[in-house]
Amino acid sequence: MIFSSWPFAVFLAVVFATYWSLPTRRARHAFLLVASYGFYMSWNPALVTLIFGSTLLDYFIAIGLDRNRRQPVRRALLAASLIGNLGILAIFKYADFFVLSLRELLQSLGVQANLSTLNVILPVGISFYTFQTLSYTIDVYRGRIAPTRSFLDFSLYVAFFPQLVAGPIVKARDFLPQLSTIKRFDWARIDSGALLFLLGLTKKVLIADQLATLVDPVFAEPNRFTTPDLWLAMFCYGGQIYCDFSGYTDMAIAVARVLGFDLRPNFANPYLATGLTDFWHRWHISLSTWLRDYLYIPLGGSRFGPLITYRNLMLVMLLGGLWHGASWTFVIWGAIHGSALIVSKAYAGWASSSASRGRELSTSGVLQPKLEFLGSKFRLVACWACTLLVVHVAWVFFRCQPMTPPGALEPEPTAAALGRAVYFVTHLFVPAGVTDPVWLMNKLPMCLLLALLAALHVYEEWLRRGRRPLRLPAPLAGPAYAAWALALVLFSPENTNPFIYFQF
Amino acid sequence: MTPEVPPIFNASPNVMHLIPNAEYPETVARASATRRRITIVVTAALTVVAVDLGVHRIDADLAAYYINRYERKLAALAALPQKPAIVLMGSSRAKYGLVPEEFQRVARCRAFNLGIPAAKTIEWRLLAERAFADYNPRLVVLGVNASDVRADYLPVPAAVDLFDWGDFLDYGRTDGWSSIVAEKFLVRRLGGAWAFFGRRYGLKLFMQERVAALFPKHAQVARERREMAAAPCPEDGFEHPWLFGRNLRNLGLALEDQGDRVWAAEVPPFSPDAGALRHFESLLTWFGDHDIRLIVAYLPNSPRTERRWRGAEPQMAAAIEDLCRRYDVPFVSARETAGERTNYDFLEELHAGLPLARRISERVARRIIDARLLDESPSIVARLPEDEIEAP
Numbered sequence: 027m028i029f030s031s032w033p034f035a036v037f038l039a040v041v042f043a044t045y046w047s048l049p050t051r052r053a054r055h056a057f058l059l060v061a062s063y064g065f066y067m068s069w070n071p072a073l074v075t076l077i078f079g080s081t082l083l084d085y086f087i088a089i090g091l092d093r094n095r096r097q098p099v100r101r102a103l104l105a106a107s108l109i110g111n112l113g114i115l116a117i118f119k120y121a122d123f124f125v126l127s128l129r130e131l132l133q134s135l136g137v138q139a140n141l142s143t144l145n146v147i148l149p150v151g152i153s154f155y156t157f158q159t160l161s162y163t164i165d166v167y168r169g170r171i172a173p174t175r176s177f178l179d180f181s182l183y184v185a186f187f188p189q190l191v192a193g194p195i196v197k198a199r200d201f202l203p204q205l206s207t208i209k210r211f212d213w214a215r216i217d218s219g220a221l222l223f224l225l226g227l228t229k230k231v232l233i234a235d236q237l238a239t240l241v242d243p244v245f246a247e248p249n250r251f252t253t254p255d256l257w258l259a260m261f262c263y264g265g266q267i268y269c270d271f272s273g274y275t276d277m278a279i280a281v282a283r284v285l286g287f288d289l290r291p292n293f294a295n296p297y298l299a300t301g302l303t304d305f306w307h308r309w310h311i312s313l314s315t316w317l318r319d320y321l322y323i324p325l326g327g328s329r330f331g332p333l334i335t336y337r338n339l340m341l342v343m344l345l346g347g348l349w350h351g352a353s354w355t356f357v358i359w360g361a362i363h364g365s366a367l368i369v370s371k372a373y374a375g376w377a378s379s380s381a382s383r384g385r386e387l388s389t390s391g392v393l394q395p396k397l398e399f400l401g402s403k404f405r406l407v408a409c410w411a412c413t414l415l416v417v418h419v420a421w422v423f424f425r426c427q428p429m430t431p432p433g434a435l436e437p438e439p440t441a442a443a444l445g446r447a448v449y450f451v452t453h454l455f456v457p458a459g460v461t462d463p464v465w466l467m468n469k470l471p472m473c474l475l476l477a478l479l480a481a482l483h484v485y486e487e488w489l490r491r492g493r494r495p496l497r498l499p500a501p502l503a504g505p506a507y508a509a510w511a512l513a514l515v516l517f518s519p520e521n522t523n524p525f526i527y528f529q530f
Numbered sequence: 531m532t533p534e535v536p537p538i539f540n541a542s543p544n545v546m547h548l549i550p551n552a553e554y555p556e557t558v559a560r561a562s563a564t565r566r567r568i569t570i571v572v573t574a575a576l577t578v579v580a581v582d583l584g585v586h587r588i589d590a591d592l593a594a595y596y597i598n599r600y601e602r603k604l605a606a607l608a609a610l611p612q613k614p615a616i617v618l619m620g621s622s623r624a625k626y627g628l629v630p631e632e633f634q635r636v637a638r639c640r641a642f643n644l645g646i647p648a649a650k651t652i653e654w655r656l657l658a659e660r661a662f663a664d665y666n667p668r669l670v671v672l673g674v675n676a677s678d679v680r681a682d683y684l685p686v687p688a689a690v691d692l693f694d695w696g697d698f699l700d701y702g703r704t705d706g707w708s709s710i711v712a713e714k715f716l717v718r719r720l721g722g723a724w725a726f727f728g729r730r731y732g733l734k735l736f737m738q739e740r741v742a743a744l745f746p747k748h749a750q751v752a753r754e755r756r757e758m759a760a761a762p763c764p765e766d767g768f769e770h771p772w773l774f775g776r777n778l779r780n781l782g783l784a785l786e787d788q789g790d791r792v793w794a795a796e797v798p799p800f801s802p803d804a805g806a807l808r809h810f811e812s813l814l815t816w817f818g819d820h821d822i823r824l825i826v827a828y829l830p831n832s833p834r835t836e837r838r839w840r841g842a843e844p845q846m847a848a849a850i851e852d853l854c855r856r857y858d859v860p861f862v863s864a865r866e867t868a869g870e871r872t873n874y875d876f877l878e879e880l881h882a883g884l885p886l887a888r889r890i891s892e893r894v895a896r897r898i899i900d901a902r903l904l905d906e907s908p909s910i911v912a913r914l915p916e917d918e919i920e921a922p
Contacts, residue, residue: 032713068709217567247791470745500566504573511574512581516730 027068029277030230030518037065038281045285051208055182058285062187066150069191073149076114081184083110084159088166088173088180100167107163111156118146119153123352130439151191153349155184157316162198164320171199179205188281192274194292194312201287209286219283224510226276229482231518233475234270237262239519240472245425248450253457255469256450262472263425264418265479268296271310295487297417300409302366305417313349317342332375339371340364354440355423355447362420419454423447578726585725585733592732595752597759599646600653600691604660606763607642614642615668615904617661618767619654622647623829624673627882630766632891637898639668643767650678651809652685652701655816656692666822669903671894672813673829676839676846677880679806680798684708689715705805771877772884780883781832782874795835795879800842800849807849814857823903826854827894830864832876862897869893 027034041061048054067074087107094100122143132139162183165171174180183201244251244259251259275292282289292311299305306314322342328335340361347360426447428438498506585592607614616639618628625645633641644661646653654672685693685701689711693701698715722728735752742749763769771777784792801807817824828847831839847864854861867890868882875886882890898904 027709032717033709213567214563471748500569501573503566504570504575505577507570508574508577508581512578512726515727516734520731 027065029274029281030227033068037061042284046211051205052178054208055178055205058187059178059182059185062182062185062190065187066185066190069150070147073147076118076149076152077155077185077190078181080111080114080155080159081181083107084163084184085173085177085180087163089175091163091166092173104163104167107160111160115152115156118149120348120352122146127354127440130441154193154195155190157195157313157349158197159184161195161316161320165198171202174198174202176205186282186287188278188285188287189289192271192278193310194275194278194289195316196289196312200290204287212286215286216284219280221280221507222283223277223280224507224514226273226278226280227514228510229269229273229276231514233479234266234273235519236517237266237269237472237475241266241425245446245450246429248446248453249458251458253453256454256458258469258472260418260422260450260454261476264297264421265476267421267424268293269479295483295490297414297483298410298487299413299417300406301413302363302370302416305413306363306367313346317346321345332372335371336368339367343367350424351427353427353443355426355428355443358444358447359420359424362416362423366416366420419451422450426450582725585729588736589725589729592729592736594756595732595735595759598691600649600657600660602763603644603646603767604657606765606767607644607661608664610642610765612640613665613667614766615639616641616671616898617667617669618643618645618671618673619658620645620673620829621649621675621678623675623881625768626770626877627829627887627890628671628673628768628827628894629770629884629887629891630768632888633671633895633898634766636892636895637904639904641766643769645673645767646687648687650683650685651806651813653688653692655809655813656688656697658813658816658822662820662822666820669823669825669898670817671898672824672826674810674826674850675829675831675880676800676843676850677795677798679800679804679810679846679850681801681804681806682799683804683806684711686711686714690718695719704808770884770887777877780874781834781876781878782872784878785834785873793878794838795831797839797842798846800846802849807853810850811853811857814853814859817859818857825860825862825894825898825901825903826850827862827867827890828864829882829890830868830871832873832879833871834873835879860897860901860903862894866897867893 027037041058045054045057045061048057063074063077066077084107087103090103091100094103122145125141125143129139129141132141162171162180166173174183179202182205183196183198186196186201189196241259241262244255245263248256248259272293279289279291290312294308294311296305296309299308322338325338325341326334327338341364343360343364344357345360347356347358347363350356350359423444426443428440428443430438607617614630616630616633616637618624618630618633618641620628622645625643625647628643628645630641630643633639644657646657649657658670688701689698693715698712701711726733735755738745738748738752739756740749781792814824828850830836831843836843851861851863868886869889871886875883877883
């Protein structure tokens, strides 16, 4: 059941009406839990047992952690949670990937190994709910939160349907307190939730899905397209993945909101970032903060000198890449981000040491201090452009996944996908093909969609800086909203496209 | 008073700011907010109604972009002054692979191609019920292939174009409830009441054609679609693209150029309990009950597909043949219909090129003559006056 489909609209209407008509907090939570399991079972009924298993494991381990004060026992309990959760993730998400990789490696060495894959179905959202339950257990272990005694509340925290399949990754300390009070129906929340849902749907249907139809052929066979096509497709994919994922997040936050729950934001205009660090403060915020809190800082963060910091950065980004999917191209995507973060950190270190020797240090971005010979606005634009370029080149590797050839049971070797990505990136700079004189005219829809995305980004940023939002008079607002909704109906594709992040 | 926007923890601040009137009740007088909400809802509803009335006014223009493949062929068949003695049915393989002209030449009686892309066993039965409501042809040639009885088939075309409420409920009862089929059926049925929604596809194309200066390619697509919808169905129902000079490249040439990158059809999953096989059986029963003589011809795949499907296709073809034998329906195997063939004989993986289609049709027609299937009168003769049916 996809958020942008009719069955979900019916499901949400039923859940909304029933939820608010139930008199007690427990009844509402029990109903939401049943609805969440039902929502998940619409993909694959059997796989709900994994969520339930993970819930059981972490519920009891957290209680065990609370009751035991002996450190070895607590460590053993934490290890059990890590092994249980990451074990499930390893089997369902990574086992086949490692078997195929090993087979490819052995074949390249001339060894014919008869290694068979498990061929298990990848459970939707497994990476999201695994990280969520892990964060709960680790927080209890660290003493940051007290474990909940209510199995119902904990189950709902794990399975809450708006964010179950593609996040945002909710922390227990943000969500569980919200379950302790009964919600009051509030029209203002319904208003803003409905509009936020409409905005998310617009990003998904009007921008992401439209861009997908233009982008997919270019990434499938980049060698059939010219250099300007490749540039445009690269930026269009950046737009597609942002609108797809942030559209989903907006809808998830909106659905939670109309049910009386608050989820943290996951995006903050990432393509306006003026540095890689800035980008990761704006893109998939719930994942980047998870990685920071539960991986980067435990590894030592930036406390042990530059080399350890660089190692930690690279490790976190590689694992972040692997978290997205079982493919080496995701690892390379992580490596590009890791390398770029290291370069910008190193540059910042060098710049601050120069500044300490008496040079002026700019306060607005890691790459800026050494560019003071340029005007401050130009410097900002240069940093923004560099960040945008690095992020989008990395998206090429993210997008070029091994495809399953027609009729084949297993995906093509990673080398084929990598070959496409390398060809793509190389020919961004080495001219390929002859450009049609009316090229731009034929690409006008792509350009308009990108312009719409850019306008949305700029407007959102403008508002973030405290400007007053556009407020139409009510008699004009009604027709404007109606036209907005009708445009969505008009341009929605015949078949619902799944969200990109559902596969992670 | 300027409403104060409280610190927002619960939703992206940028997003919340984007939304006009997203302030909180404590910052805006409740009564004023309620008035505004009512005004917005009422004006939005009026706008939707006004747009819907506008769409109604141009309904005829919008209808020009729709092709109901089922209605188009059924209407062409119904409009024939002399009903064909032989009707050729099946999916797109039959649409391209069974040439009425060859049947007419060999069997010397009128033939009509009722093959419809994407139709499979359940659609065939619903189509037969409509096509043969008023008359019985002397013979129906059903072109089948393994993919027509694939285990994972969902009758989406039927849900969109053929099901009435009874069919929909019957399907749910016999095959289980599918959310995809239910969604397609309900959206089609209930969405029709809302003109903007029901005609959204036509409206989009209508608008595309009017912005040709900005979007020439999109305008061209819309124009082609309108022209295609307006094109009359040929008298014998046969529309092979090579007859019209379209898609002239064949699979062999495509493979020479692009190798493994050429599109390949997915291997159909097989199950002896597949719903599609059950519906095939009920189709055979239906023809038997209505005393319409039937012959089933297996329409072969290209050699490339046959190689890839070798794990599934023989079992599926055997299952079809077995059912035909049980119902005493003559079956013409792939070996008999097509004989030797190469990838150059096919449009792409699945559909026969015109020369191969003629060969297949001739062989099936000869088999019909050899088996004297047209000689014996069916027990129920045509319900239309005899002069409307061409004698063999």
